[in-house]
Each structure stands twice: as structure tokens, then as C-alpha cells.
Amino acid sequence: MPSRATLRRTAPRVGAALLAVLCTASTAAAPRETVAAAPLPVPPAATPPMGWNSWNTFGCDIDEAEIRGVADAMVRSGMRDAGYRYVVVDDCWYEPERDADGNLRADRARFPGGMAALGDYLHARGLLFGLYMSPNVETCAQHTGAYPGQTGSGDREFQDARTFASWGVDYLKYDWCSGAGSPRTQRAAFTAMRDALTATGRPIAYSINPNSNFPGAPGESESWCGVAHLSRTTEDIQPVWSTGHRNEHPMGVRDIIEVHSGVNDRPEPGCWNDPDMLEVGVHDVGGYAGLTPQEQRTHLSMWAMFAAPLIAGNDPRTTTAPVLDLLTDPGILAIDQDPLGAAATRTTGGDHQVWVKPLHDGTAVALYNRGDEPARISTALAEIGLSARIHRVRDLRDGRITETADRVTADVPAHGTALLRLDQ
Numbered sequence: 001m002p003s004r005a006t007l008r009r010t011a012p013r014v015g016a017a018l019l020a021v022l023c024t025a026s027t028a029a030a031p032r033e034t035v036a037a038a039p040l041p042v043p044p045a046a047t048p049p050m051g052w053n054s055w056n057t058f059g060c061d062i063d064e065a066e067i068r069g070v071a072d073a074m075v076r077s078g079m080r081d082a083g084y085r086y087v088v089v090d091d092c093w094y095e096p097e098r099d100a101d102g103n104l105r106a107d108r109a110r111f112p113g114g115m116a117a118l119g120d121y122l123h124a125r126g127l128l129f130g131l132y133m134s135p136n137v138e139t140c141a142q143h144t145g146a147y148p149g150q151t152g153s154g155d156r157e158f159q160d161a162r163t164f165a166s167w168g169v170d171y172l173k174y175d176w177c178s179g180a181g182s183p184r185t186q187r188a189a190f191t192a193m194r195d196a197l198t199a200t201g202r203p204i205a206y207s208i209n210p211n212s213n214f215p216g217a218p219g220e221s222e223s224w225c226g227v228a229h230l231s232r233t234t235e236d237i238q239p240v241w242s243t244g245h246r247n248e249h250p251m252g253v254r255d256i257i258e259v260h261s262g263v264n265d266r267p268e269p270g271c272w273n274d275p276d277m278l279e280v281g282v283h284d285v286g287g288y289a290g291l292t293p294q295e296q297r298t299h300l301s302m303w304a305m306f307a308a309p310l311i312a313g314n315d316p317r318t319t320t321a322p323v324l325d326l327l328t329d330p331g332i333l334a335i336d337q338d339p340l341g342a343a344a345t346r347t348t349g350g351d352h353q354v355w356v357k358p359l360h361d362g363t364a365v366a367l368y369n370r371g372d373e374p375a376r377i378s379t380a381l382a383e384i385g386l387s388a389r390i391h392r393v394r395d396l397r398d399g400r401i402t403e404t405a406d407r408v409t410a411d412v413p414a415h416g417t418a419l420l421r422l423d424q
Helices: 064-077 115-124 157-166 183-200 253-260 293-305 321-327 330-336
Strands: 050-053 086-089 128-133 171-175 205-209 229-232 272-274 310-312 345-348 352-359 362-369 375-380 391-395 401-404 407-412 417-423
Touching (some): 064 086, 064 115, 086 171, 115 128, 157 183, 171 183, 183 205, 293 310, 293 352, 293 362, 293 417, 352 375, 362 375, 362 407
Parallel strands (some): 050 086, 050 310, 128 171, 205 229, 229 272
Antiparallel strands (some): 352 362, 362 417, 391 401
């Protein structure tokens, strides 16, 4: 059986006026022990979806009790009330064979209550229900030999979409995971499921991954707006700073940031670039020990600058307080969830980078140290498109507020990022 590193794949992005999506995120962290269900959000995905996915920590090792336990922990910890609403059950949730009528069905040993009951459990706790599937004959785990069967949705899109809707699914992660085909055939397959989901009448967030196990990484060069709500731009992420790969499996945080310097102009409200799921709090998976605290902060901060979906991959049942505090940091989440929906532009490259993101009420600046030594990073206001007047600057690392009329400067540790918010 391949390692989890061999199997890593997907995560999300959001298409224009196709499907209404149930995702709105509050950016204020909530009391840790709040348990009562919050109202489900109902507007379209005007901001990047937030949630949790089972793959990065658990791979195929999932079952009903585990997912319910994670959901309860998301409520207790404050993750739900910070905006992490979607609970996405990734690959290996299904029986290896369909039933006599060709319908998908939950693995009866792992999910004895069935998927509709699991959806009800999540909805009762103010959470949203997501599932994984593939447009090909095999899912990713089946394609790599880690799980038996051939249960992909290819040529069964309308049948499977009706099944998902009947189970109360709110989010579909649809993973190409094949070396066959072309960007043209991918577009046809992803569009077929889009139409099938639309036909159900149920608002379902639609997340596609055209990259996994597919040469050329078409998610980087293609725009999928109008096809899906969320679209992967890179190959699969691992809990590591860098693998040295530009856009081939596997990739680290630094590698994905470099790719995103070229795709900043495509996201917009309702259509989001997806640089893959969060590895914050994920350790000892696929032979990787995990990210340092500075690297985790850079990871979340830069994903916020990209206006990326924030799909956590940690185990909320055992997450440490520092990791939880980072994941629910209201300042960082507010930049990701800014209603303008813009992504950052890199103005300075090299090891000491400056990224700028317009906000509806100001500007976010990331001073990102890609290098292996601490550095002082500075930029003139004119270089980031701001006028020469007094600006109020909040450093989101410690909340310190200063004023400047000419430059922003910060001391940044190796692999770290100073995330700054400037007023209008």
C-alpha cells in the first residue's frame, strides 16, 4: 500500500453564479466551550470557504465515530465559530462496489449509520457536510491501489449528484487523480458534475482538483471560473517547508507560495484559487515531521493573502492551544475573508519578499522571509501603491500599532512572515 505522501491530493475553489454556496465565515474567535449549534450560513460563497478535511491527518483511516468526534471538537474548540464550517469526509468513505441499481453507498463497516445520518449529525451542530469523489472510474485511493473498487462518478454524474443531495451534502470535493485525458476532457468532466449538482436544486459548494496525478498542473494555467466554486492551482501539499518541486507532487509551503506569484489575478468573490489544504498542526505524516511554528504562521498568513479557502487538516480532538490560537486568529482570518475578495500581488521577489493585498477598508502587507536567516524587510509606501500620508499600521503578530508616512519595516525570522494591516 502506498504511503499517504503518495496519495495526497485535493482541496477547493468557487465558480460564478452557478451554485449558491452555504459558506459565510465569522472572523471573531468564539469562547472555547460553546457547544450549542449556531445557525447555518446560507448566502453564496462571497468569501473563501473554511472548514476541515479528513485527508491530511487520517488518509484512508476514517470512520463514523472519528468524524463525529472531530465535529464535536470543532464546536468545543471554537473552530466552528471562527468560521470553519465544512466537515469534508475525503477518500475511502464508500463501499468498493455500488449497489444493484448503481448507487454509491457508504462503507457499512466504517459508516454503519450511513451518510445521511452523518450529515444530520453535522447539521445539528451548525456544521456543513462535505464528501469526496472523482470524475474518473477510480477515486485517487483506488487509482493508487490503496483502496479497492471502481466507484468514480464518470458517466454517473446525475445519479451521484442526486445521491449527494439526498444525503444532505453541502460540499463536493471532485478530484481528477489520473494521468489520462487533457485539459479539454477535464473541463468537460468537471462541467458535467457542475450541471448535475445544479440540477439537484441543492446549494452545494463545488471544489475541483485538476492537478493530482495529472502532468502539467493545469490548475496553475487554466481558469475554472464558471465551472467550479473552488479550483486547485497546485499539486498536493505536504507538512514540510519545501520539497524543491515547482508544481509536481509533493509540494511544500514555500513551493506553493512561489507558484502563486503567477496566479494572483484570477480569484474573485464566488470563484477561488485553491493552493491546497492547511498543514497547520499536522505532524509525522508521509515521512514529514511537520512545520515549525514560524512556518505554520507563514502558511496560514500567505493563504489568507491569497484569498484561499482555509480547509484545516489537523486533528481537532488533540490540537494544541498554540495551533488552535493560530487557526482561529481573528486578524489573519479577517484578511482571508475580506469581502473584496482580492488576492495578493508580489512586489519584491527573492528571499525577502513583499506581498500586497487590497482590502475593502485598507491594505494587507506580508513581509515574507523565504530565506534561512532572520532578516529586516522593508518597503516604501509608494512601492505598494499607497499615498505618502500617515497610515496606521497593525502588526498582526502581536497587535502592536504604529504609524508611518513613508515605509513599513519588520524584523522577520527565517521562514517567517510579518502580516501587517494598514488603514485606507
